[in-house]
Structures are given as C-alpha cells and as structure tokens.
Amino acid sequence: MQPRRSHERPQRSAVGVATVALAVPWLDDAITELKASVPIAEVAPALAWLLTHSHCANLDTPAGCNWLVDAAEADTFCIACRLNRTIPNLDDDDNKRYWSLVEIAKRRLVAQLLSLDLPVASKDADPERGLAFDFLRKDGDKPVMTGHANGVITVNVEEADDVVREKSRNAMHEPYRTLVGHLRHEVGHYYWDRLVADSRWLAPFRELFGDERADYAAALKRNYDEGPPADWVDRHISAYAASHPWEDWAETWAHYLHIVDGLDTALGFGLSAIDLDTTVERFAREDLYAPDDSQAGGFVFFLNAWFELAYVLNELSRSMGQPDFYPFVVSRTVASKLHFVHLVIRDARGGAS
Numbered sequence: 001m002q003p004r005r006s007h008e009r010p011q012r013s014a015v016g017v018a019t020v021a022l023a024v025p026w027l028d029d030a031i032t033e034l035k036a037s038v039p040i041a042e043v044a045p046a047l048a049w050l051l052t053h054s055h056c057a058n059l060d061t062p063a064g065c066n067w068l069v070d071a072a073e074a075d076t077f078c079i080a081c082r083l084n085r086t087i088p089n090l091d092d093d094d095n096k097r098y099w100s101l102v103e104i105a106k107r108r109l110v111a112q113l114l115s116l117d118l119p120v121a122s123k124d125a126d127p128e129r130g131l132a133f134d135f136l137r138k139d140g141d142k143p144v145m146t147g148h149a150n151g152v153i154t155v156n157v158e159e160a161d162d163v164v165r166e167k168s169r170n171a172m173h174e175p176y177r178t179l180v181g182h183l184r185h186e187v188g189h190y191y192w193d194r195l196v197a198d199s200r201w202l203a204p205f206r207e208l209f210g211d212e213r214a215d216y217a218a219a220l221k222r223n224y225d226e227g228p229p230a231d232w233v234d235r236h237i238s239a240y241a242a243s244h245p246w247e248d249w250a251e252t253w254a255h256y257l258h259i260v261d262g263l264d265t266a267l268g269f270g271l272s273a274i275d276l277d278t279t280v281e282r283f284a285r286e287d288l289y290a291p292d293d294s295q296a297g298g299f300v301f302f303l304n305a306w307f308e309l310a311y312v313l314n315e316l317s318r319s320m321g322q323p324d325f326y327p328f329v330v331s332r333t334v335a336s337k338l339h340f341v342h343l344v345i346r347d348a349r350g351g352a353s
C-alpha cells in the first residue's frame with residue numbers, strides 16, 4: 001500500500017485559530033443568510049467569529065474534520081489537519097476507516113495541546129521546530145513502526161484496527177493500548193526535544209528520570225530480551241517506561257495528558273470526587289517533585305481527585321464485566337514525575353498554573 005502525499009499547501013508563518021463546531025446543515029444555511037443580511041459589526045462577537053470562519057477542507061473526507069479555519073487565512077485546513085504530512089492511500093476502504101479513527105484521536109490530542117498553551121505549529125510553518133504526522137500502513141512485509149524523530153510522528157494506522165491493536169496489547173503484556181495513548185506518547189518525545197533538551201530542565205530531568213545519553217538501541221533491546229526489572233512499578237508508570245529515560249518521560253507525559261483530560265471531562269459534567277466515599281490512599285505535598293512550589297497544594301488536590309474518580313470508575317467497569325477503566329498503579333516516585341511534567345508545561349506557558 002503506497003502512502004500518498006496528503007496535500008500541497010502554501011508555506012505558512014502563523015498559527016491559526018481552530019475550534020470545534022457542529023457541522024449541521026441548518027447551521028450552514030443560517031450562517032449564509034446572516035452573512036447576506038447582517039453587517040458583521042452588529043452581531044454578537046461570538047457569532048461574528050463564527051461568520052469569519054469556514055469549515056476545514058477535511059470535513060468531507062474520511063477524516064470528517066469538524067474544526068474551523070479563519071476565512072482570512074490562505075490555508076483551507078485547520079490547525080490539526082495542517083500537521084498531516086502523509087495520509088494512507090484512500091483507495092483502500094480499510095485505510096479510510098483507519099484514518100478516520102486516527103484523526104479523531106489526533107483532534108483530541110491537538111485540542112488538549114492547544115488548551116495547555118503548548119506550541120503547536122506544522123512543519124510547513126516552522127520547518128525547524130514544527131510537528132508533522134506520517135500516517136502509514138505497512139507495504140508488503142515491511143512493518144511501519146510508530147515513533148517520533150525530529151518532529152515527525154509516524155503512526156501505523158493499523159493500530160486503529162481493534163483486532164490488530166488488541167493482539168499487540170496482549171503480545172506486549174500491556175494493560176492499556178489506545179490510539180490517543182500512542183499519540184500522547186509520541187508527542188511527549190517531541191516536547192522533550194522542545195521543552196527539556198537544552199533547557200534548565202535537562203539536569204533535573206536526568207536526576208529524576210535518568211541519563212538519556214544511555215545507549216537507546218541497547219536499552220530497548222535489553223527491555224525486549226529480558227523484560228522490565230521486577231520492581232519497575234515502584235518507579236515507572238508502565239513496564240515500557242523502565243526501558244530508557246526517554247521512554248519514561250514519554251510514558252509519564254502521556255499519562256499526565258490522560259489525567260488532565262479525564263479530570264477536565266469529569267469536571268465539565270459537574271462530576272467531582274469531593275463527595276465520593278472511597279478509601280484511596282491520598283498523595284501529599286512531600287510526594288511531589290517540588291513540594292515547596294507555591295501551587296503544589298493544587299497539584300496534590302488534582303492528583304487525589306483523579307485517583308478517587310478512577311477508583312470509582314474501575315468499580316463501575318467491573319460492574320459491567322469490563323476491564324478496568326484505569327489499569328494503572330501510581331507510586332510516589334511516579335507522582336513526583338507527573339509533577340515534574342506539570343512544571344515543565346507550566347514553564348512553557350509562561351508560569352500560569
């Protein structure tokens with residue numbers, strides 16, 4: 001299956017505004033009518049904003065992208081779709097299905113990165129430091145390895161196939177394997193390059209996660225041949241995280257994004273952990289990377305709220321005979337690493353919590 005280049009796009013220098021919008025026909029009609037009859041200056045600012053935006057050009061493709069693009073911009077793709085460098089060959093029906101699912105996960109990722117004020121720019125806009133995705137499917141016997149290198153994230157789109165992904169999850173003895181998990185992990189490598197390497201965070205990173213200059217290929221081979229150390233759960237969020245400091249970072253980063261998104265969603269529905277009748281062991285300030293940080297108390301609250309909620313959701317999953325919703329154990333060392341990731345992100349967004 002030959003991957004094909006997605007689109008030729010003009011060089012860009014600015015990151016546009018994108019948001020989620022409902023793609024419903026009556027709304028399109030209403031907007032068209034309003035555009036014709038009401039001066040933009042006289043309508044409410046939110047509606048004016050809507051009037052100055054168009055649907056992403058990927059709306060009517062298998063990507064089904066429902067994001068918006070500033071109509072003044074030359075690019076017809078939204079900020080998430082602009083990151084695509086290669087998409088699979090859409091002459092193949094499976095590829096259409098896979099790509100659709102991959103894009104849903106990618107929009108969830110990009111929406112979260114934007115909400116965290118993390119830098120999100122395509123390689124077109126910023127060839128040196130930008131981000132790009134190659135969504136590939138294996139060609140003959142040559143496998144596609146999901147991974148990251150120099151701002152390019154390669155994803156094996158067959159991970160969108162439930163059977164393929166579940167087989168891999170079993171073979172790798174993983175409790176959790178999802179598309180959004182892959183994307184959050186790989187983008188963690190990207191942000192390590194941008195936010196930790198060559199920054200004031202590098203020395204403390206090495207103290208907490210280990211020295212990333214350790215032979216990467218040898219570390220992965222050792223992990224594959226011998227498995228993780230028996231006590232990995234005391235220091236890492238996953239067995240794979242024990243293979244190398246870079247993988248530890250990427251796994252911890254992904255986990256931080258899982259928790260932030262999960263808690264954000266819960267709070268968005270008014271679901272709070274405060275009144276839950278649970279016996280979850282709570283974390284304390286001294287478990288954090290920087291217990292004396294002025295906002296450490298808020299982070300402890302954040303962690304504890306999540307674990308209480310996850311405890312209940314696990315019980316709910318068991319009630320339905322499903323695997324645990326949250327199949328992880330977080331040690332005090334991992335809590336400290338999660339706080340480290342939080343501080344790096346806070347630093348990147350200019351100190352706001």
Ligand SMILES: [Zn+2]
Pocket residue numbers: 056057058065066067077078079080081082
């Ligand atoms: Zn789009």
Ligand SMILES: [Zn+2]
Pocket residue numbers: 185186189246247250
């Ligand atoms: Zn990795």
